[in-house]
Amino acid sequence: MKRQINNIRRRFIKIFLLGRKIIQKIPLLLGSTAASRSASTGFEPSAVVTLADAVVVITGSYRGIGLALAETFLEEGAAVVINGRNQKALHQTLNQLQNRFPKVFGVASDISTSSGARLLIEESIAKFGKIDVLINNAATSGPTDKKIWDIPEEKWSSVLKTNVTGPFLCSKKLIQWARTTQHPVRIINVSSGIVDNGAPLLSAYTVSKMALEGLTLSIEEDCKGEKPLVTAVSIKPRSVMTNMTKGYYAATEYGLLDDPNVLAPIFRFAATAPPAEIMGKTFSEPAFQIDPVGEIVLNNNLSGIQAVTIGPETFKPENLSPGVNRAGAYMHLLQNPFRICPAVAEAVTQAIFDPEIHGYPDPKYTDLRKFLSEYLGISSDGLVFGPGASELIERALRTFSNRKAQIILTRPTWGLIIWPTLTRCGVSPVEVPYKGRLKTKDIRHDLDGMYRQITSATRLIYLVNPCNPTGSIVNKDDLKDFLMSIPRHIAVLLDEAYVDYCEPEKQFNLAKHLERIPCHVIGLRTFSKFFALSGFRVGYAYTRPETAELLSRLGLPFTISNIAQRAALAALKDVEFQRRVYENNDRERRRMSEAFDQMGIANMPTHTSFLLFDCPLERDRMRNDLKKEGIFMPNVDGVFEITENHAITSIGLPEHNQKILDYLSRF
Known part of the structure; x- marks a missing residue:
């Protein structure tokens, strides 16, 4: 099965590369105008390597x-020079x-020394007349059983010498030759995903790979403004089966790794x-395998990420049976059953x-801003607005997180925005x-469990209260004690999307305690649910002014339209409508x-506008049956454990709720 998957990957990448080659030929077909545009980029066609005519040198x-990699390039018709310090093992492989393969040569040398690097480059050129590609692959992990303070100095120096000095010496010698002969070359540095997150007991290796990416950037910077002779790029491959990984991973983990040949597509590219x-870039090999176009063009955390989409079937009446009543369609997204309030309708008109x-x-x-400041009793500078609470959640996560950050969530939680954003941030x-x-x-x-998870890496805690999808609420005294205990450098995002449905005596008055809570606590509210403005997209965060300033750094102006602002203000002032919604x-x-309970x-x-229950039948069947009655139930199947048959129902108008009860009473 693994071999079949690898073959599929290779075919996919080959198709992609073939398409890219066709695109590269378009300027030749378009004539001088396109050619001049190509020239204006500072890169010449001669810098593009054709593997059948290439000479590839691979260290280690x-x-x-x-x-x-040597076998990959030999199969493509390239001449390949292999290298290593162990002369006997090298010649056996050779x-x-x-x-x-007829075009393969070997040079036994220690590239971490000046003489060894010089020997490799000079012998390769003497054999094949040129070098087109240098792959700095030779590396050692160093000690894998010692923390950084226990590593002997000579072991540390040995890792840096092999993993950093070696690539520097080989690159230096090759670049000098390229500048003398005016022959384009490219240098591929084999980095590691460890540079993003680190790993225990691999400090020397981590530092060396970070330095190797610095070598790639330095080559790019020093080559700017010159004739494009040198192209440098870094690649972060996944862990594969090698002697190095065998010495680090447990046997069971090692057995799950792929063969090294799965890395071929990105090195070929x-x-x-x-x-x-590619110049100066670092490519993630796993991301390239999944989404080559995204990794090449975007070259960031969005590679392999899908857009956040939601496609309620209630928006597609053409898919429904003729004559189906859609009166209960609002229940699918937990919208307000009373629809737009009179004051909003008048304000919009x-x-x-x-x-x-x-x-x-x-x-x-x-x-x-003025009304909400008085409504909450806080400084107007502590308010931050966004086109719906969803945007503010996404903004908070991007503001307070990074690849090394720890974010603490409850399970389950409202994940429509949380999970895609965390993936984009690499968290x-x-x-x-x-x-x-x-x-x-x-x-x-x-709350105690969440507190125990706090470390020096913790940057944000996301807590929905009242909770989606359980409907539960935290005791307000317990919540106050929890927030008071959070260290001041941590942000707590308290999502209160459903707070207006909760009994007033059980609501935690965050605004009252803002100035005394040490951490960067942010209350988050929306006009979509209780105020029936989901189509207007208005949300706001409230916090202390200094925290609001941090949250505003990723904001944009003009995100809430004139009409939406007036609608939100009118909804806040329509106390009678709010009373009807709450009482129902x-x-x-x-x-x-x-x-x-009786059933x-x-x-x-x-304490929200929905109710969590244990479905007495298959959930898809329930939703399909009720759809025929015009009731569109929410789908939260992926939120709970696979062994649980939990479902939720929106608290709607009495007649719609009764249809649900009548249906479920049959089971």
């Missing part, structure tokens, strides 16, 4: 990754290769791509006829499971919970 190549595509409505919106959101969060069970009606956040939800959530269906008392 009598085994492991180097040998796999003899095996020469039985299959790096050796043949136009210089402008008036806004349409305002001769100034066409202009750019107020970037400071002055009227909305693997720490998840803290809930306490309690649905059957005992005591599901709750494990309060009455119906209690009625549904009691009805579930023997485990459910969680809710």
Whole structure:
């Protein structure tokens, strides 16, 4: 199976490379104009390598990754020079290769020394007349059983000498030859994913690979403004089966690694791509395998990432059976059943006829800011606005996280925005499971568990209260104590999207405690749910002014339209509409919970506009059956453990809730 997958990968990459080669020929077909544009980039066609005519020198190549790459380039028709310090092992490998390939040569030398690097470069040129590609692959892990303070100086120096000085000496000698002969060359430095996150007991290796990427950048910088003779690029391959990884990983982990030949596609690309595509860049090999176009063009954390999409079936009435009632379609995304409030409808109608409505919106959101400042009792400078709370969540995660940051979440949590954003930031969060069970009606956040996970790397804690998707709420005194205990350098994002549905006596008044809480706590609210403005996209964060300034650094002006600002202000002032929404939800959530109890269906008392329950039948069947009645149930199947058959229902209008109860009573 592994071999089949690898073959598929190779075919995919070859197809991609073939397409790129065709694109490269387009300027020749377009004539002088396109050619002049190509020339204006500072890169010449002669710098593009054709492997059939190339000479490739690979350090540390009598085994492991180097040998796999040697075989790859030999199969492409290139002349290859293999290298290593162990003369006996080198010649044994050379003899095996020469039985299959005519254009292979070996140079036994220690490239970490000036004489050894010079010998490799000079002997290669003497044999084949030139060098087109140098792959700095030779490396050693150094001690794998010692922490940084226990590593002997000579061991540390040995790693840096092999992994950094060696590539420097080989690159230096090759660049000097290229400048003398005016022959284009490219240098491929074999880095490691360890530079992004580090690893225990590999400090010398980590530092050396970081330095190797610095070598790539330095070559790029020093070659700027000159004729494009030298192209340098770094590649971060995944861990594969080699002697080095065998000495680090446990036997079971080592057995799961791929063969070194899976790395061939990205090295083939790096050796043949136009210089402008690769110069000075570092490519992630795993990302390239998954998404080559994304890794080449974007060359950032977005490689291999899919766009965040949500496609509610309620938006596709053409897919429904003729005559299906869509009155309960709002329940699918937990929207307000009362739709737009009268005050908002009036404000929007008036806004349409305002001769100034066409202009750019107020970037400071002055009227909305003033009202919310008084409404919450906080400084107006502590408010940050965004087009929905989702954007503010994404912004907070990007603001307070990095590859080394630790983000603490509950499990489960509202993950539509959280997970894609963390992936883009390259962050693997720490998840803290809930306490309690649905059957005992005591599901709750494990605040003590979250606190125990805090380390010096912790940058942000994301807590939804009242919680989506369980409907539970944290005791307000416990929440206050928790926030007071968080170190001041940490940000806590308290998502209060459903707080207005909660009984007032159970709500935690964050605004009241903002100035006393030491950490950077951020309250997050939305107009989408309780205020029935999901289509207007308005959300806001409230915090201390210094934290608001940090959160605003990734914000953009004009993100909330004139009409949306007026709608939000009108909704805040429409107290009668708010009373109707709250009373209906309060009455119906209690009625549904009691009805579930009578039917023997485990459910969680809710403080939100939805109710978590243990579905008595297959969930897809329930949703499909109720759809025929015009009720569109939310789908949270991927949120809970696979062994749990939990579902949620929106707390809607009484007639819609009754349809759900009548249906479930049959099971």
